[in-house]
Amino acid sequence: MGSDPAPGTPAVREHHVSPADPGRAAVGRPRTPGPVAAVPCLPAADVFAALAGGPHGLTPAEAAARQARYGANDLPAAVRGGLGRRLLAQFTDLFAVVLLVASAITFLAYLLGRPRDAATLELAVAILGVVLLNAGIGFAQEYSAERTAESLQAMVPHTCRVLRGGEPGELPARDLVPGDVVVLEAGDAVPADCRLVRAQEVAVNNAALTGESDAVARVADPVPAGAVLDARNCVFMGTDVVAGTAEAVVFATGTATEFGRIFRLTAAAPRQQTPLQRQVAAMARRVAGAALATGAVVFALRVPSGQPFVDTFVFALGVMVALVPEGLPATLSVSLAIGVRRMARRHALVKRLLAVEALGSTSVVCTDKTGTLTQAEMTVVRLWANGVPHPVTGVGYAPQGEVADAAPVRELLRAAALCGNARLVPPDGRDAWRVLGDTTEGALVVAARKAGLDPAAEEARTPRVAEYPFDSVRKLMSTVHRAADGTYVAYVKGAPLELLARCTAVGRDGAPVALTDAARTEVAAAADGMAGQGLRVLAVAARRVAGPRPPIGDVESELTLLGLAGMYDPPRPEVRDAVDACRRAGIRIVMVTGDHPLTAEAVARRVGIVRGPDPTVVTGGRLDALDDGGLDALLAGSAELLLCRVSPEHKMRVVTAFQRRGEVVAVTGDGANDAPALKHADIGVAMGASGTDVAREAAVMVLLDDSFASIATAVGLGRSVYRNIRKFLIYLFSHNIAELVPILAATLAGFPLVPITAVQVLAIDLGSDVLPALALGAEPAEPDVMDSPPRPRRERLFSAAVVGRILFLGGIQALGVCAVFFWHIHASGIPYADFTKDTPAYREAITLVQAGIVVSQFFNALAVRTDRQSVFRAGLLSNPWLLAAGGFGIALMAAVSYAPPLQAVFNTAPLTAADWAVLTGFGALLLAAEECRKRLLRRHPAAAKEGNR
Structure with missing residues (x-):
């Protein structure tokens, strides 16, 4: 019996919201209310009932009524002052005010003088001309430096596939309403917050919301109660479907979505004054006061x-x-x-003039990991088979490089490539090599290409007949294929310990041998050694099966282990030198990421952010347990600090805490989840190539090459x-x-x-x-510009x-x-x-x-x-x-x-x-x-x- 739900969010079972709901036009609309938070817990049939819809979708009349009730499925455009208002703002500078007053008084003196002195009138006009000239120059520079893209709306797909009245069709995403049934498949952007009611091998990339770059599996089954964002049967506006197909019911639109929550948080974050703004304002007050007094x-x-x-x-x-x-x-x-122009030539686009100088004051950089320090391209760098490691050369998705002694690992890579849904796309003149689907699976496909295999040809010779998708309980994915001789073989990949427990044999010189305790220990040690180097490790196994769709228990038991694959997201080669330059300049670097602590620490060590044996690694859960005093003590006492599994609220809180300590904070980010911290920081730095538009809108600087090294260059400038x-x-x-x-x-x-x-x-x-x-x-x-600490x-x-x-x-x-x-x-x-x-x-x-x-x-x-x-x-x-x-x-x-x-x-x-x-x-x-x-x-x-x- 609580308050009405937010616009864009229907009540469960009670489907009425007053059209006069005052939250409809407000940026600060409330989050998804408690009743809708229960939607992930319901069976599919009850989901339709709860949202007052049905499996065939809404009728056009009902959809129109809900559109009038809840509003459009979009986000308010960024509020910008008109050109006239922005021009008038140039006259609020204290120097301009003083000169305008002087001009007015001089003109008054001309009018009161007897006889009137033409020189006095010339002086009044000259002073006024100075003010107009300064205003024109300032306005022109600010206008040319700013970018006026409506970024948040660009994050939402323009069209989507919907069932209306039982008929499939395509309509603008802004016309979606709660209760609509949408159809999703790999490559689609999710148009609203939805509950899946049918899912076939679905995986989504939630990086725009959570900062985690890994694809995560999604199911249509009910899940236990908890945070909506953690529900495995929900997908959210602004994220991408990387694999599978699904039908889903919309339960939140517009600013009532999780994406909208970040929008509200970003809108509420104040834009910080730069150090130069504060100093110039103080200087103007003193000079104006001295001029008037004298x-x-x-x-x-x-x-x-x-x-x-x-x-x-x-x-x-x-x-x-x-x-x-x-x-x-x-x-x-x-x-x-x-x-600004000098920085643009060095791949750093600055949107606000005063931000140029503020970069020179930066004393702390809170940097994201994926895409900023790393290349955002998973790469297999080590294989293990027959008890022997096999290094793999080459970086990224381009199939350039080689596998050392490839013959013993070809069956391992063949199985790994077939047991996946990723597809490698060659350059098309605009984009470089890229992967469609899960980046981990894409890395295995690239490694197979480096070993001389053609995954597409292998798939044609050994077509897939069944799939058992990955889930977080089994931690495995399996596929069944029909071999050339008409028999069936299953390939399984997943977490090494989980897979090893289901293996009874291990491949040796192309033939299976019994997996003894000693062999198990050897495999576990190899996996631990790769993980200790910061690699993500997958194990791959195979077995013969009796038919095309055997029970999953038969598929994932009595397996023969083929080997291990270790991969990582490689650091950008130029980042280590940039980190060293920041250290010389007295700039502290703190990694703030949504990724796992072990992954974050491994990357931090590779790029030189962490050099000591015991860095301080803090998760979002621990941050929640700290009050402001505890957080201040943490930031002051930890020279090497990694903040992992953090939310947008955590990032903003950390930035605020650093600013309380008198630091000038630069924050890097590429996802929508980074936008609030980017706006609240003294310098928000967004990624230009891989970043989201919402991040670029919130930031004052955009890295056109996405590289941390450009930040160090910009600081020097x-x-x-x-x-x-x-x-x-x-x-x-x-x-x-x-x-x-x-x-x-x-x-x-x-x-x-x-x-x-x-x-x-x-x-x-x-x-x-x-x-x-x-x-x-x-x-x-000057040559020594980066050899001294930042000024206070x-x-x-x-x-x-x-x-x-x-x-x-x-x-x-x-x-x-x-x-x-x-x-x-x-x-x-x-x-x-x-x-x-x-x-x-x-x-x-x-x-x-x-x-x-x-x-x-x-x-x-x-x-x-x-x-x-x-x-x-x-x-x-x-x-x-x-x-x-x-x-x-x-x-x-x-x-x-x-x-x-x-x-x-x-x-x-x-x-x-x-x-x-x-x-x-x-x-x-x-x-x-x-x-x-x-x-x-x-x-x-x-x-x-x-x-x-």
Whole structure:
């Protein structure tokens, strides 16, 4: 008598749900309720009754009524803001807000001024133009980096075969309703959560839900009560049928499915801010606060001097504009976009710009196993027969390689290939060699091909007449075949201990001999030796039988053991070097997988994640028993940690626990079950080739080659991006000091005009500085980028070393431009009070200030390219884009100085050759001072290390 079931899930026997059920449109619909959880326990006839259906399916009228009641069998599309909303979001950046306010106030000052000053209006329009330019660049970069595929819907098959009114037909999967009878066969994707009512040798791949890559058998018989996901007579949306045929009754659709549960979990997971987002936000608050405070102080100091109120206000606004790095948002966006393109060339597609830098902060990688560390292709690597091991070469499904001394194991491989349903598919121009069916059986087929056998020809000569499918109780699979002489032979494969217990003989030199206790011990030792190497071991046996369909007890008794096959999913060859690189970089790697602990540990050892004798191996059941404190202690105390048999909830909990400890967490995954953790992590990394669309949607980075090695490469690029960001921050903020100090000096000296106008500041920030800053953002990665530990999560972008360097370089520039300004003002011999905006000496002086900043920034760009290495050793010509950008800035300054139209806009005057020589000398002095500082750092390694932070 509980609450109504969720939409898409009928009640057992009571088949009514109000059309007004408020959960229908909600992402957070509840899970399958208790009554439907009983469906796996019922006989097939009662299943139809419980779901108010029948073996011939629903009538069209009933199906339409249920469609109206439960809704479509699909998942809500990913919610994305419209283009207009996403563009407006670009104006919420604090720098943009400050500039918009400044523009509005400046325009108000123009309206209130008497007479109105056209220069004030030009300033208001210029500031507004800066905001629009930054917003346009940011929007364009974000839009080009994001992918807008509706991934979750793509996971659901578009059509399926259904019985409606007793008639078979095909209809869109979204039209399925609870009670429908669907027909499934090998190769089909399961369209909804279903209870099997007829099953013939059915096996499914549940990797998208559970993370386990092995095919699992399914039956139509009732099973004991338990979790629906564990029911062996149920199949679930988003999984694949790899063998057999079946009829099944739909009991859950849409977000009421197990797949929908993961969708709800993913939707509820918050998207984490990257470290750079937090640091840039904090920096913006501090800079904006400092700009407003400084402008207010300057305004308060100049008002008592008798200057007109509006002029004083505009003067204070100029101070504020001088402190705000107008070009920073655009420079940051484009620099990150350069990182995105570099990563794409290295098979890592980044969907969010800020994720580029966050990769460089990664301190923990929680990695999946199958497909990321391994090739997701089971491979037989060792056979055992006649008491002798036979190594097998070659990797993957391509039948390339050989079996050592193949003659003694041909009968073993012939039997193993015939006792299975997998089929090897050759390349078709788009796909490489692949297997249809169970991957373990596919590996045996490939091994048979390597031994010179043709499984298809063997099947034709010895056709199958009966099959006894694998189940978890017997742990065996058997097939019966008709031999060429008209007799019948049975082939059996399965778990070594189970099969060995049913054997009475063992093959020796092509003939059966009695299986003595000593021989049993030898076989068991061989199987244990393979398992100890991390191999999955299968035993294969045969016997003659009396007829085409003997009782299963006769088939699977008094067998002759043919031998053993050991196989594994081979690691990707490049992964070990990538793991070593991560270790050098101080990045901890934790394997998080749905596979068996022994399998996980074997793979972890092969790729170098585990090197010690006693790694900590924890299953999902143990995680459930730990409270948050216990989990924190586990993560802190285990250097080599493997988490196995975990659920999506477990993965999210582990990620959250690492983040509580201050770690920056990257999570890899390929299945739908990985999606919640991918979204919740600081960096979600999905597989591009083998991964599911839901995983790719939840992640911020997609590995186009599915390789863990690409993660290590991306981390190195991310670290390089962060270093480059610091370089152009030093470059940009140092000249802000050179713009501010002359204004403050003029105020304190009682000079009535500004040494540099707000329009000139904007021209420097956007015209002369953006391109060199972008060129600094494109600096290649330094060789030692992966030889230091990740920076702390709470490390400030403006560390003491960075601020010190800004003050050092900015102070030298400020002294130079103050010197040329006041030298020129004093050389004119005109009293301060007589200066106006049109005084030639004043126009020449402010031109010298603007040109001085531009020239010194050219040398400054060369200086900040390296942290402690001499720029001459790095090579002055090694970044030609920087030289070109600096040359463009100087050329633009020359145009401002000499072109009459620009002179009218900026109130500038022509400079002499002597003026340029003096300014160049000040710039060279800055570079020399920075080279001296770096030399001191190289002599003191401890100081150098701190200076790199």
